[in-house]
Amino acid sequence: MTELYPVQLTVNGMAYARTIEPRLLLSDFLRHELGLTGTHVGCEHGSCGACTVLMDGQAVRSCILFAVQADGHEITTVEGLAANSARLHPLQEAFRAAHGLQCGYCTPGFLMTLIPFLEENPTPSEAEIRDALSGNICRCTGYQNIVDAVLKVEIGD
Amino acid sequence: MATRYFGQPIKRNEDPRLLTGQATFTDDVHLPEMLHVAFYRSPYAHARIRAVHTEAARAMPGVVAVYTADDLGAYWQPGPLLVPPPPVKEIIFNPRMQVPLARDKVRFVGEPVAVVVAENRYLAEDAAEQIHLDVEVLPAVVDLEQALTPAAALVHDDLDQNLNAHVIQRKGDYTRARQQADIIIQRKLRYDRGTAAALENRGIVAHWEARNQQMTIWDTTQAPIPIRNGLAGMLGLSEKQVRVIAPFIGGGFGPKIMMFYQEEVLLPWISMRLNRPVKWIEDRQENFYATTQERGQVHWAEMALTRDGKILGVKDVFLHDAGAYAPYGLTVALNSQCTLLGQYDVAHYYSEFTSVFTTKPIVTPYRGAGRQHGVFVMERLLDIAAKELDIDRVEMRRRNLIPPDKFPYSNEIIYQDFAPLTYDSGNYLPALARAVEMIDYERFLREEQPRLRAAGKHVGLGIVTYVEGTGIGPYEGAKVTVEASGRVSVATGIGTQGQGHFTSFAQIVADQLGVTPEQVRLVTGDTAEFYWGAGTFASRGAVVAGNAIHAAALAVRRKILKKASDELEVDEEDLELVDGAVRVKGSPQTAIKLGDLAVRANPMRGAVKPGTEPGLEATDYFGPERGATASGVHAMIVEVDPETMMIEILRYVVVHDCGAVINPMILEGQIHGGVAQGIGNAFYEQLVFDEHGQLLNASFMDYLLPTADTVPRIETDHVETRSPLNPLGIKGAGEAGAIPVGPLFAQAIEDALHDANLEILEIPLSPSRLYELVAEAK
Numbered sequence: 001m002t003e004l005y006p007v008q009l010t011v012n013g014m015a016y017a018r019t020i021e022p023r024l025l026l027s028d029f030l031r032h033e034l035g036l037t038g039t040h041v042g043c044e045h046g047s048c049g050a051c052t053v054l055m056d057g058q059a060v061r062s063c064i065l066f067a068v069q070a071d072g073h074e075i076t077t078v079e080g081l082a083a084n085s086a087r088l089h090p091l092q093e094a095f096r097a098a099h100g101l102q103c104g105y106c107t108p109g110f111l112m113t114l115i116p117f118l119e120e121n122p123t124p125s126e127a128e129i130r131d132a133l134s135g136n137i138c139r140c141t142g143y144q145n146i147v148d149a150v151l152k153v154e155i156g157d
Numbered sequence: 158m159a160t161r162y163f164g165q166p167i168k169r170n171e172d173p174r175l176l177t178g179q180a181t182f183t184d185d186v187h188l189p190e191m192l193h194v195a196f197y198r199s200p201y202a203h204a205r206i207r208a209v210h211t212e213a214a215r216a217m218p219g220v221v222a223v224y225t226a227d228d229l230g231a232y233w234q235p236g237p238l239l240v241p242p243p244p245v246k247e248i249i250f251n252p253r254m255q256v257p258l259a260r261d262k263v264r265f266v267g268e269p270v271a272v273v274v275a276e277n278r279y280l281a282e283d284a285a286e287q288i289h290l291d292v293e294v295l296p297a298v299v300d301l302e303q304a305l306t307p308a309a310a311l312v313h314d315d316l317d318q319n320l321n322a323h324v325i326q327r328k329g330d331y332t333r334a335r336q337q338a339d340i341i342i343q344r345k346l347r348y349d350r351g352t353a354a355a356l357e358n359r360g361i362v363a364h365w366e367a368r369n370q371q372m373t374i375w376d377t378t379q380a381p382i383p384i385r386n387g388l389a390g391m392l393g394l395s396e397k398q399v400r401v402i403a404p405f406i407g408g409g410f411g412p413k414i415m416m417f418y419q420e421e422v423l424l425p426w427i428s429m430r431l432n433r434p435v436k437w438i439e440d441r442q443e444n445f446y447a448t449t450q451e452r453g454q455v456h457w458a459e460m461a462l463t464r465d466g467k468i469l470g471v472k473d474v475f476l477h478d479a480g481a482y483a484p485y486g487l488t489v490a491l492n493s494q495c496t497l498l499g500q501y502d503v504a505h506y507y508s509e510f511t512s513v514f515t516t517k518p519i520v521t522p523y524r525g526a527g528r529q530h531g532v533f534v535m536e537r538l539l540d541i542a543a544k545e546l547d548i549d550r551v552e553m554r555r556r557n558l559i560p561p562d563k564f565p566y567s568n569e570i571i572y573q574d575f576a577p578l579t580y581d582s583g584n585y586l587p588a589l590a591r592a593v594e595m596i597d598y599e600r601f602l603r604e605e606q607p608r609l610r611a612a613g614k615h616v617g618l619g620i621v622t623y624v625e626g627t628g629i630g631p632y633e634g635a636k637v638t639v640e641a642s643g644r645v646s647v648a649t650g651i652g653t654q655g656q657g658h659f660t661s662f663a664q665i666v667a668d669q670l671g672v673t674p675e676q677v678r679l680v681t682g683d684t685a686e687f688y689w690g691a692g693t694f695a696s697r698g699a700v701v702a703g704n705a706i707h708a709a710a711l712a713v714r715r716k717i718l719k720k721a722s723d724e725l726e727v728d729e730e731d732l733e734l735v736d737g738a739v740r741v742k743g744s745p746q747t748a749i750k751l752g753d754l755a756v757r758a759n760p761m762r763g764a765v766k767p768g769t770e771p772g773l774e775a776t777d778y779f780g781p782e783r784g785a786t787a788s789g790v791h792a793m794i795v796e797v798d799p800e801t802m803m804i805e806i807l808r809y810v811v812v813h814d815c816g817a818v819i820n821p822m823i824l825e826g827q828i829h830g831g832v833a834q835g836i837g838n839a840f841y842e843q844l845v846f847d848e849h850g851q852l853l854n855a856s857f858m859d860y861l862l863p864t865a866d867t868v869p870r871i872e873t874d875h876v877e878t879r880s881p882l883n884p885l886g887i888k889g890a891g892e893a894g895a896i897p898v899g900p901l902f903a904q905a906i907e908d909a910l911h912d913a914n915l916e917i918l919e920i921p922l923s924p925s926r927l928y929e930l931v932a933e934a935k
Contacts, residue, residue, distance in 0.1 A: 038178015038179065078177065095172070095176055096169065099825075103654055104407070106407075108178055138865075140830045144868070
């Protein structure tokens with residue numbers, strides 16, 4: 001049987017300690033060990049971006065990281081964006097207003113990709129937005145309404 | 158008059174849950190004691206099985222069970238034929254359906270051979286790797302045009318050739334039309350395979366509870382009710398013992414239809430056998446093989462015309478690749494056959510297709526579902542004829558459009574719903590004129606293009622038309638209930654995969670009951686909530702379920718008015734439903750809240766009049782006599798880099814007519830998404846099989862999906878020709894965006910590379926394929 005490793009990490013501000021197999025993917029750890037199923041898995045090979053989460057504020061693909069690599073780090077998932085479903089994060093609100101989601105499966109990955117991008121570049125051009133999103137696949141929207149959501153979003157403090 | 162929500166761009170009810178990660182998708186279902194399943198799939202396209210060695214896998218840690226075909230006993234049966242053959246004379250039809258686990262032969266790479274059940278998915282996959290398949294490898298059947306030759310290996314040994322079906326349909330007399338023609342255009346055209354690639358792969362959780370003899374199945378299906386009915390029969394259970402839930406689904410696009418996929422059939426059986434919940438979630442690589450695919454046709458087509466460009470007749474003979482099994486009947490090929498004539502008034506049509514078995518994944522409808530093939534053939538022939546006759550391509554189309562006074566227009570052949578192919582309504586010229594105006598056709602050709610060409614740029618324009626048969630029967634139903642809280646609940650049987658049903662259907666109900674869409678809670682895709690129905694496919698959800706919901710809401714409205722009339726002692730005609738209450742017109746203080754009325758309609762004491770039904774609730778159904786025909790025009794301007802053959806789409810215009818529009822925001826989203834898939838299909842996506850039937854690009858690294866930097870901004874406009882076939886006047890819109898993009902690309906790229914003397918007769922293209930075509934044309 002594989003050796004187990006202890007990990008300690010923070011997810012959406014909560015501290016977790018678990019003992020896990022080294023091969024356990026971060027996406028599976030978040031979804032199935034912690035029950036944070038808002039992070040979705042679309043390709044398991046780092047191509048589609050659906051599983052994007054923040055690690056220490058940087059967008060990473062949780063399907064190609066092992067959970068043990070997150071040991072000692074701070075993770076933010078889509079569940080950490082809004083206080084509750086009645087009070088959305090401005091980016092989530094912008095997605096809703098612009099109809100930037102249809103089936104919603106890729107949406108958490110888009111949101112988590114955009115959070116650090118908009119921190120760095122709060123008023124991006126359309127070309128910059130399209131470039132920033134070019135590593136995330138959406139099969140429903142044709143991207144236009146996602147781009148419009150980002151063009152219209154205003155993230156305050 | 159109450160606020161009218163129908164036609165308004167209402168923000169979606171479902172979005173907050175989806176945006177915050179609180180929507181349940183199938184893989185989010187977690188049950189105590191749940192086991193996990195992995196499949197061992199054939200690595201060969203075609204082979205005779207000598208033995209399946211599972212001993213090593215059974216001995217692996219955490220493995221609970223390993224099953225092969227031999228373990229299934231009487232449960233091993235080919236899947237059901239989902240769509241019977243159409244009532245066409247002299248049809249040949251050899252149905253062959255997929256089996257739960259391959260027994261004697263494997264017929265495509267990825268076909269399930271054995272299934273491993275283990276304590277977690279990692280262990281299940283470890284064990285699956287230890288399974289060994291002993292086979293005699295047989296020649297693969299890959300090339301469509303070789304599949305019927307005597308040298309081809311037989312995919313199904315009991316057939317004397319790889320013939321799935323042969324169908325001829327006729328309108329008028331093409332031979333006569335041909336004799337009268339001034340010009341005949343003949344071409345061979347190809348359309349190759351692609352995959353839907355919904356971002357959520359398939360998945361199933363099956364939970365048999367022996368104590369209360371109840372089976373619950375979470376399934377990424379577009380059609381939970383047929384799946385419930387079918388699985389109940391297979392498992393020997395009553396339909397009431399089986400509950401199928403299609404929760405939030407991450408894109409459907411066709412392949413998640415009521416397939417009775419091997420995994421779908423096996424998981425419930427395993428759960429009953431082990432008396433534990435079991436889960437299988439498809440991974441992306443499996444999705445490339447094990448989920449059904451589409452396209453793969455070769456057409457030999459000809460068009461007979463007069464000198465002034467009037468189409469006299471069309472003849473089309475084509476081969477259709479069914480894949481290894483053909484559970485979905487002839488829907489895709491019939492759609493190609495029945496969509497080909499498009500918006501054009503063609504008196505004589507001869508169409509003959511042969512559907513063949515190959516050793517490739519199963520073909521079933523994917524967004525467009527064969528319609529794009531027909532449109533590709535027709536639009537290409539028109540372009541070529543226009544060139545030959547030196548007629549402007551828009552004028553060429555204009556001369557042949559069905560005039561508005563000819564509707565309903567009969568094409569005299571049988572459609573996929575087995576009703577005669579009759580377009581219910583349409584008005585094609587205004588949409589074409591609008592697209593010409595939006596893309597600035599005349600000015601582009603007269604000024605812009607010469608200027609760009611002089612500057613050394615290769616910029617071309619494309620403009621094509623299409624029709625989309627939508628909203629086919631048989632029927633859907635809905636139950637609408639006013640609850641004591643004043644909120645309204647609606648249940649319908651179809652599944653939902655992102656189309657915005659929670660909102661558009663709520664808008665329909667809100668208008669009838671005088672509430673807001675936010676006060677309407679919709680349940681779809683749960684067989685415990687609604688018993689009857691077919692499913693979400695063929696752009697039918699809004700048309701068929703939408704009208705059923707409308708009918709049920711009207712029935713509840715009548716009950717509300719009657720009850721309120723009794724309670725308030727006012728004539729029904731003097732009442733109105735506004736702001737969640739029934740009130741007297743002109744005297745708004747005399748009112749009863751809907752919730753209060755619902756309580757009064759469900760008394761706990763006293764007596765009711767004979768025949769009184771409790772509550773403010775009604776169930777109703779809608780079934781159209783036949784489908785409603787939507788239509789549209791796409792136009793684009795594209796720049797081609799003649800060295801790399803990379804393209805940039807400079808403008809993309811869609812003018813669309815789907816009758817009355819429930820929610821224009823949602824409709825536009827459907828069009829955007831369809832166009833993006835069409836662009837992928839036309840220029841980026843292609844499933845590449847080698848001569849052994851091995852898929853060479855089964856990952857998102859190798860199969861290119863359009864991304865935010867390749868899909869352009871799409872400019873849309875609408876023409877509204879209401880369908881007379883349903884009370885709401887709506888037509889479906891789900892597939893429209895994807896249908897005409899192939900011929901649009903072909904025409905625009907030919908125009909951009911005008912000096913290359915190029916004739917594009919195949920889709921998909923790619924930069925490298927385009928490079929080859931240009932080299933060949935030199």
